[in-house]
Amino acid sequence: MKLPDFNDFEPILDLRRQMAAKKQGHFELFDPERHLTGEERSRLENSGRLVQIHQLRLLPDRTLAIKNGRVVVFAQAHTKGAKQHFHVANCSVLTSSVEEQWIATTCQSSPFPVLNSHKRRSLSVCSECLTLLGYKGFSLTRNRRIRYSEQLLRHFELAEFFKTYPLYPVINAQLIIGSKEPAIMESNNNGRLSRRRR
Numbered sequence: 001m002k003l004p005d006f007n008d009f010e011p012i013l014d015l016r017r018q019m020a021a022k023k024q025g026h027f028e029l030f031d032p033e034r035h036l037t038g039e040e041r042s043r044l045e046n047s048g049r050l051v052q053i054h055q056l057r058l059l060p061d062r063t064l065a066i067k068n069g070r071v072v073v074f075a076q077a078h079t080k081g082a083k084q085h086f087h088v089a090n091c092s093v094l095t096s097s098v099e100e101q102w103i104a105t106t107c108q109s110s111p112f113p114v115l116n117s118h119k120r121r122s123l124s125v126c127s128e129c130l131t132l133l134g135y136k137g138f139s140l141t142r143n144r145r146i147r148y149s150e151q152l153l154r155h156f157e158l159a160e161f162f163k164t165y166p167l168y169p170v171i172n173a174q175l176i177i178g179s180k181e182p183a184i185m186e187s188n189n190n191g192r193l194s195r196r197r198r
């Protein structure tokens with residue numbers, strides 16, 4: 001009997017991706033306290049989840065997560081006609097409105113789902129979050145960067161953003177304190193740290 005080559009067998013490869021098992025023999029036991037279930041992930045994507053700031057996980061790179069999945073958030077309250085933004089990081093808008101209720105989602109494009117409402121909400125990215133992350137060199141204060149940054153803001157795509165900051169799963173990371181730009185080191189399978197290119 002000839003067995004299939006499991007390194008090239010799509011059902012197994014798919015299972016390995018779901019388990020975030022990058023190498024053979026590597027897997028992490030599912031822990032519902034720390035890992036999003038399939039149902040939670042689909043709810044985040046399709047309707048969003050109501051949260052308060054303290055329920056979000058602040059990752060060392062200053063992006064936001066629920067359990068092991070990155071999220072974007074926007075305020076639940078909305079004044080008609082007012083321009084509203086979604087946030088991808090722990091900017092001062094979030095930290096100054098801790099009492100506010102927020103909707104966290106993994107939806108990758110505006111308009112965003114608003115819980116059970118049939119009406120979605122059109123939002124643009126928060127420039128302060130992009131400044132905080134230095135996303136692609138974003139800066140609205142450095143003269144030589146302003147025009148470029150305005151373009152970046154106008155054409156910002158979450159799907160592109162999540163190529164730099166993967167949505168799921170978030171790998172355990174730690175901040176190297178003291179470095180000028182926060183260098184994110186990720187544990188590889190041996191528990192050693194390796195520098196991630198940004």
Ligand SMILES: [Zn+2]
Pocket residue numbers: 086087088089090091092093094126127128129
């Ligand atoms: Zn923000």
